[in-house]
Amino acid sequence: MFALERREKIYDYILKAKNVTVLELSKKLNVSEVTIRKDLSFLENQRLIDRTFGGAIIKSPIIKEESYFQKEKYMINEKHLIGEKAAEFIKPNTTIILDTGTTIMEMAKCIVNVKDLEVITTNLKIALFLSDFENIEVTLVGGKVSMKSKGCNGIETCKIIEKYNVDSCFLGCDAFDISKGFMTTNIEKMYLKRTFIKTSEKSFLLASSNKYGKRSMLKVCDLSELTGIIVDKQSQKLIDDFNESDLDSCVFV
Template sequence: MFALERREKIYDYILRNGNVTVLELSKKLEVSEVTIRKDLSFLEKKGLIDRTFGGAMVKSPIIKEQNYLEKEKYMINEKNLVGQKAAGFVKPSSTIILDAGTTIMELAKNIVNIEDLKVITTDLKIALFLSDFSNIEVTLIGGKVSVKSKECIGVETCNIVEKYNADACFLCCDAFDGNGNFMTTSIEKMYLKHTFMEISEKSFMLATSDKYGKKSMIKVTTAHKLTGIIIDKQSPKLIKDFDKIDVDNCVFV
């Protein structure tokens, strides 16, 4: 069993039971207690759980994953502005990765006229939308389909993505804070976004200001590790806070 799969099982088990012991998890998953302790330490560092004496208990995230249809209704104009700006970083005859999400979909809508473009994505809706344009070669990376986000995620998906190289990846997040930490709702999504970044020469984060000041399960990356960040300028506090932490790779639109 891969570490990712095991940690997902551990977290799901803790969610269902509230708290568990190391011995209990060791017997259930048939791995050593040392391995379980390492897994619990990993989950604790990601902010998913709290360690207890001999075990762990769940720490509920503030932001949970929303249904795709729900997210489509909010910040429509802002998402379009972010998508338009991000499209300016997409060059003809390049290979790009598009993360899943409604803001990334707005980017997809703004790149349909770029010639000889190769797009790699795990988002079912984005792949279907871009497949209508003969100037764009679309590669849909398969795997386990998320009912809520309409994307493929999981170990198999990451393994396939690792085989590619890209000029740039365009990511989304579920929450971000004043320290420039960008977060998502699951370990699987975090691993996938990390893989996108690893195989891409440049990495861009697209976000809307309604996600600012919130927290989600897992930290994906920090502002300083990204090539660029594109956010709408509806929040003066956000702009002020990012100025304090000297984020010079952020564009507000």
Template sequence: MSSLAERHQYIINKLKKEGNVNVFDLCSELEVSSVTIRKDLKLLEDKDLLYRTHGGATLSNPYTVDRSVNEKEKIKSGEKTVIGEAAAQLIQPNDCILIASGTTVASLAKSIQPVGSLTVITAALNVALELIHHPDIEVIQLGGMLRKSSSSVTGLYGEKMLEDFSCSKLFLGVDGIDLEFGLTTTNMMEAQLNRKMIKASQKTIVLADSTKFGKRGFGKICGLEEIEEIITDAGVSNHMVETLTSMGIQVTIV
């Protein structure tokens, strides 16, 4: 398969099936050099058929932008509700958990019905306001500078507070999940606070609808090797699920 048209069709078909392609894999499969593949990807990008990334390409724009919480909560709202309900089932009696920020973890907060007492430490103001009405939930609100776009705090005050806690689970919302770059958010300071949350937790569970896969935000939170489970919806590709599972990450599809 050496003709230009055949290579391009192969690349597009593989992208439609898997969502992304890797230069090294394409070289092996098409038996051409990396220089040839990179030229092919450049030509296809010029035709608006794909987006080039480091070491490969993807079908959709991998870069996310910061949006207000009011705008984000309208995206995949039904899926986020079901993801939140599934995550709530993981909370144990007398648990102590961390909840980060984002519209998907806000759906978790709405689904929590604790058995026994529950302690929740959160950066998100909307999560705290949702849980404050439960008599059996003790809410610890992290301090810091309030981000209006996410209704959550960032900064050194919250990071310092986390040094005094050890929680069983962190429920983490993200803006992007990329197989190479890891987990990201659109804000650097929020990414830093999320890293501190991971250190303060025994297990990290990512709540993300399927639109977050293959995306990258500005601030890197961590590599995929630092998380244990992802809860998402059926829109995620089989290739993505298989790759994450092979890395030892539990993928729960609801």
């Protein structure tokens, strides 16, 4: 059994049982306790479970907003691969919107050589980073600053964004699901993301696989309303669900 398949089985088992022990999983899957501990560490790093003494419990499926610095600590390689793939959709002499988020920041690192690029963003860290490159014109749209996301939002922010017509927007993700769509944690973020989509010819969701199957407070849109979804391959269930669906806009990296 491959590691990815085994971890999916472990996660499904914890999902049903709510809490398990390392010994229990070791006997069920006929692998060593050392292997199980490594698998649990992997699932914990993906924010899918919480480790306990001698075992693990399932995390709540309802996502709440985490700080930017918390998100920076996990799935770093996967986020970079997603960012690299997203950068391939950007052409010279175009205007794009970059949302907030650590995956979007990884994408920003991959577009620094694109010529004559105009970037509109509400994220303080992304704006500051890209401002060092002469080939990129950066517009930081202000508003109420979120201490957690390091981004601006609010009614005035949406009103400014509505004035633009852009080629593409690239959206950060809190939670997503084939049936429930693309979700976020608060109403200000929801309206801002909807405004990004409305003002853009194309819209791309950048999502790490640990967000799949989770729920958050508010729905932004159905996945079918997006031009593309870029996600890593760390969840076999996600891959299977998309292969069985009518959606053909998902790119796996």
